[in-house]
Amino acid sequence: MIPTTAEIMKRRHTAVMVLRMMSLLFLFASALPLLSWMLEGMSDADLWDLDYYLGRITISVAALAIAAVCRFFDRPLSRWIVPIPSPECPSCGYSLEHLRHPRCPECGISLPGALTDTEVPPDEPPPPR
Numbered sequence: 322m323i324p325t326t327a328e329i330m331k332r333r334h335t336a337v338m339v340l341r342m343m344s345l346l347f348l349f350a351s352a353l354p355l356l357s358w359m360l361e362g363m364s365d366a367d368l369w370d371l372d373y374y375l376g377r378i379t380i381s382v383a384a385l386a387i388a389a390v391c392r393f394f395d396r397p398l399s400r401w402i403v404p405i406p407s408p409e410c411p412s413c414g415y416s417l418e419h420l421r422h423p424r425c426p427e428c429g430i431s432l433p434g435a436l437t438d439t440e441v442p443p444d445e446p447p448p449p450r
């Protein structure tokens with residue numbers, strides 16, 4: 322069955338919440354290598370030996386970038402993760418709204434039953450091909 326608009330919005334809301342949680346996790350994850358750099362650099366007095374600490378800094382910046390993407394692009398990402406299903410034939414693109422039989426009237430391919438309109442009673446015989 323094709324999900325209703327309310328179901329799609331609920332799934333998108335869940336996706337936004339998951340993305341925001343991921344953003345928080347990556348934000349905390351980005352702080353750990355920086356903290357390690359600061360503590361080790363201060364105790365060994367080589368804080369600005371960037372060649373030595375480049376790996377930690379890179380991991381921290383990458384985690385921070387992922388956190389920023391998850392936070393600031395949460396809504397576009399949720400629309401990408403949970404798309405609105407299109408009622409079109411996957412073969413020819415013909416509109417399948419109010420379809421009574423699981424077969425495309427334009428190109429004739431068999432369609433999954435989920436694409437048929439369940440509110441229309443299936444008492445009418447299928448169209449001839």
Ligand SMILES: [Zn+2]
Nearest residue numbers: 410413425428
């Ligand atoms: Zn078709």
